[in-house]
Amino acid sequence: MRVVIMTAGSRGDVAPFTGLGAGLVRSGHEVTLATHALFEPLTAGSGVRFHPTPVDPYAVSHSDRGRDLHASTTGLGKLLRVASMARAAAEEMTDALVQAAHGADVVLAAGAVAPLGRAIAEGLDLPSLGLFLQPQHPTREFGAPMLGGRSLGTVGNHLGGRAVTSAVDRIFTQAVHRLRTRHGMTLRGPSAGRRAHERARWPVLHGFSERVVPRPKDWRPGLEIAGYWWPHDTRTLPGELEDFLAAGPPPVFVGLGSATVPDPGHLSAEIVRALRAAGLRGIIQQGWAGLAARDDDDVITVGDVPHALLFPRTAAVVHHAGAGTTAAVLRAGTPTIPVPVQFDGGFWAARLVALGTAPCAVPLRRLTAGALAPALRRATGDPHHHGRARELARGLAEEDGVAPILAALDRLTS
Numbered sequence: 536m537r538v539v540i541m542t543a544g545s546r547g548d549v550a551p552f553t554g555l556g557a558g559l560v561r562s563g564h565e566v567t568l569a570t571h572a573l574f575e576p577l578t579a580g581s582g583v584r585f586h587p588t589p590v591d592p593y594a595v596s597h598s599d600r601g602r603d604l605h606a607s608t609t610g611l612g613k614l615l616r617v618a619s620m621a622r623a624a625a626e627e628m629t630d631a632l633v634q635a636a637h638g639a640d641v642v643l644a645a646g647a648v649a650p651l652g653r654a655i656a657e658g659l660d661l662p663s664l665g666l667f668l669q670p671q672h673p674t675r676e677f678g679a680p681m682l683g684g685r686s687l688g689t690v691g692n693h694l695g696g697r698a699v700t701s702a703v704d705r706i707f708t709q710a711v712h713r714l715r716t717r718h719g720m721t722l723r724g725p726s727a728g729r730r731a732h733e734r735a736r737w738p739v740l741h742g743f744s745e746r747v748v749p750r751p752k753d754w755r756p757g758l759e760i761a762g763y764w765w766p767h768d769t770r771t772l773p774g775e776l777e778d779f780l781a782a783g784p785p786p787v788f789v790g791l792g793s794a795t796v797p798d799p800g801h802l803s804a805e806i807v808r809a810l811r812a813a814g815l816r817g818i819i820q821q822g823w824a825g826l827a828a829r830d831d832d833d834v835i836t837v838g839d840v841p842h843a844l845l846f847p848r849t850a851a852v853v854h855h856a857g858a859g860t861t862a863a864v865l866r867a868g869t870p871t872i873p874v875p876v877q878f879d880g881g882f883w884a885a886r887l888v889a890l891g892t893a894p895c896a897v898p899l900r901r902l903t904a905g906a907l908a909p910a911l912r913r914a915t916g917d918p919h920h921h922g923r924a925r926e927l928a929r930g931l932a933e934e935d936g937v938a939p940i941l942a943a944l945d946r947l948t949s
Contacts, residue, residue, distance in 0.1 A: 537567075538565065539586070541643070541652040543570060543624070546859070553577045555666070557582055565584070568586070571588055577766070580767070593823060626710045628648070640948065641664075642655060643940075644663060646669060654728055664737070668743070673694075673697045678691075679698070684882025740939055742763060744760070745762075761936045779816075780848055786818050786849060792857050796825075803826045806907065809906075819835070861883040861887065865924075868924045881896075891923035895913070
């Protein structure tokens with residue numbers, strides 16, 4: 536079967552689909568990943584074909600509009616700002632996604648582009664299903680992840696989820712109009728199309744574990760949790776990092792992934808002070824935030840490195856609580872300190888604290904040496920966090936997130 540997976544966003548929105556795609560390839564499917572050209576190297580050696588789409592998410596995040604996200608102090612404010620940025624990106628990607636879908640037998644649409652992928656599949660008369668890395672459908676059980684995940688009570692949670700859904704629909708209004716006018720597709724608008732697919736129980740499979748987020752009891756049939764899709768990654772650790780690891784006790788990893796920060800120099804200095812106050816060695820990942828510290832006996836700065844190889848060898852991981860990095864930390868069985876920056880970071884941070892793998896969250900706006908150092912001591916010194924992290928990692932190792940996707944593909948085409 537010829538499968539096209541469509542996604543957009545940062546590395547964490549792409550990397551899991553390289554592992555899923557590789558699993559589908561091993562089962563005999565022909566898989567194409569359609570996403571930003573920046574991420575083509577992630578598919579190397581996986582057997583997954585790559586179809587580039589426009590938009591450079593790194594450039595967008597470092598633009599004036601991208602940095603303005605830090606000016607919003609509420610989840611809703613950030614969502615409205617990013618929705619404005621995403622409208623233009625969605626329309627710009629539309630033609631490339633249509634081209635990727637031509638010749639496919641089925642479309643798998645990630646949550647970041649679900650309304651557009653679903654519409655393209657409908658316009659080309661192809662079956663489709665959703666692949667979501669975060670819970671996006673409204674539920675009364677927890678607050679909308681894209682608003683930070685803070686509970687507003689059963690009614691407020693449900694209304695917040697519906698507000699996010701409506702905002703996402705509006706992002707793709709112009710993109711769907713382009714499908715009609717440029718590609719001659721007869722389509723409903725995003726909101727009407729979504730309601731029709733909801734009534735038809737459009738299948739959506741979620742790339743996380745029920746051990747981490749139990750399936751909400753008020754979700755409709757067709758919304759299922761598959762388990763994690765571990766990224767395909769054949770890299771090794773750089774020699775200088777191997778030397779650093781061998782030179783002393785396990786260090787703490789600190790990285791904010793694709794998140795940006797208002798003042799990288801100041802934040803880097805606070806992180807180094809916190810590590811030294813806690814008596815710990817540190818690996819600081821530059822990431823999109825541009826963190827850096829002077830390499831010394833107790834601290835090293837690194838670029839992009841494979842988390843699956845590094846995290847199990849650390850004493851703790853400090854991270855931005857994106858879905859992808861959260862998954863990597865849980866897989867490693869390592870205690871963690873989440874530093875939520877925006878969107879779903881607050882949701883995943885709260886889950887890590889509730890699961891016992893993290894002593895607390897330290898939001899970016901409150902990240903100082905005085906706040907981080909005691910959290911580091913608790914994460915590395917309390918055996919409870921080590922025990923819970925190892926227990927969860929053992930459970931996740933028993934799961935197979937690819938198998939439910941293979942079964943769903945069989946159902947779609949039977």
